[in-house]
Amino acid sequence: MTDTATTPERRRLTTNYTPVDRVFRGSMTAGALFSLVVLALIAAFLLYRGFEIFSDFGFSFITGEVWNIGDPMDTSTAVLGIGAMLVGSVLTAVIAILIAVPFAMSAALFIEYYAPKSVRTALTALLDLVAAIPSVIYGIWGYAVLLPIVEDWSVPLERWLDFIPIFDVPSGIFGRSPFLAGLLLSLMITPIVTSVAREVYGQAPRDLVDASYALGGTKWGAIRNVVLPFGRSGLVGGAMLGLGRALGETVAVYLTLNLVFDINFRILGSAGGNVASLIATKFGEATPYELKALMAAGLVLFLVTLLVNFLATVIVNRSRRIV
C-alpha cells in the first residue's frame, strides 16, 4: 500500500532560456515567419486589388476565353476571361515536362552510374550553370535561334501527323507556337528536374545494387530493378517542381508565343499564350480596371503555382524519408 506521505511530488518541467537564447530564438522565428508573412501579403494584395474582378465576373473570369476591355470609361462593357491563357499555361508546361523528364532521367542516371568521377563533377557544375541562365537570355536565344528551326520542322511534322488533332494547323501559320514555347521551357527546367533526380537516384540502396550484381545482373538491370523503382516518387516530385517553374515562366514565353485569346490545343500553330505573358504584355498600357484584372489573373497563377510547388515538396520530402 502506498504511503501518501512519501508520494513524490509531481515534477514541473521547465526550460529556462538565457537572454541570449531568447534573442536567438526570437530572431530565428522572425526569419522563418518573414517568408510566410511576405507570401500572405502578396496573396492579400492580389486579392484586394483583384476582388472587384471576381465579384463582377465570378467563375467566368477563369473559364472565359475573351479579353476585351471595352469602353475604358464604362467598365460594364468589359468582357474578361483568362481561360485561354490558363489552358496555354498548362499546355506549354505539359509539353515542357514531356520533353524534359526523359532527358533529365537519362542525365541523372548517366551522372550517377556511368560517368567517370571527373566527368561527373564537370557535368554537375555545368547543370548548375545552365540553371542560372536568366530567362530573358533563353527567350532571346529561343526567338533568334530556335524559332527558325522549329518553323522549318513544323511544316513536315504537320504534314505527317495532321491526322492527330493537336498537330493539325488549318491556318498554315507556324512559328511562335506552344510547341516552341514548351521546347524552350523544357530546356529551362531540365537542370532542376535533373538535380532532384540525381539526388534521389544517388540515394538508391547500394546494398541492393550490389545484390543485383552478385546475382549476375548488369548495371542496366540494377538500374531498372532497384534504382528506378526506388526513385519513382522523387522523380515525380522533381517533375512537379519543373512544372511549377514552367507554369510561371514569363519572359521566355512572351518572346516565343503569339498572344491569341482562343483556347488552342494545336501545338504547332502560331497562337497561344500563358497567364504570365498576358500580364507582361498588357501591364504597361493597362487601364485601371484592366490592371485589376491582371492582378486577379496574377492571383490565380500564384495559387496554381503555390499548389503545384507544395505538392512537389511533399512528394520529394516523402521520397527522402523512405531512404
Added chain:
Amino acid sequence: MTLQVDATFGRGGFNRHAAFEVAPGAVLGLVGANGSGKSTLLHTIAGIDRVRSGRIVLDGQVLDDGTEFVEPQDRRCVVVFQDLRLFPAMSVLDNVAYGPRSHGAPRADAHARAREALAKVGLAGFEGRRPDGLSGGERQRVAIARAVVTNPAVLLLDEPFASVDADSRPGLREVLRGVLTGSEARTVIVSHDPSDIADLAATVVRL
C-alpha cells in the same frame, strides 16, 4: 576444378589472409569472431570487394589477382547476404527469378525454375507475396532459393542462421542440407557459431 583462395583482403586499415580450396560439391565452413573478416572474404570472392594481394581462382580462371579482375556478374558466384537484400519492389517469384532473367532466360522459363526452387525450400505458394510480408525465416529461404536457382559454380552463404530464431534453426538446417545435397556448387558457409554448420560443412576454416 576447385575454388582456390589464397589472398589478403580487407577494407581500410583492416587486413586478413585466408588460404583454402573448395572442390565441386564440397561445403566449407568459415567461422570467426565478429569483425574477423568473414563477410568481407565472401564479398571478395564474389567480386564486390577486391583482393589486396594474392589471388582467387575458380576452375583455373583467375577471378582477382590485383591486376586481372572478373566483374561480379561474370563470376558464376552467388551470395546469400547476411541482410538478405531481397528486392522490396518485386514479388517473391520475381526475386527468385531475377538471377535466371539476368542471364538471359525467357520469363516463362525463369519463373518455372523459380517455382521449383521455392518448392525445394518449402515455400511453394508464396510466389505472389512481397518480401516485407514474410517472416525472417521465410525471407531467408527466399534468399537461398534466389541463390540456388542460378546453379552457381560458387555458393556463398553469409550467416544464414543470423535472422532465424533457435526454434526455426533445425528446419533451416534441413532446408540447406536438402539444397546442398547433390549440388555441384563449391559452397562456403559463414557463421560466428560453429554449431550451426557442424553437420553441414566437411571442412571448417577459422579466421
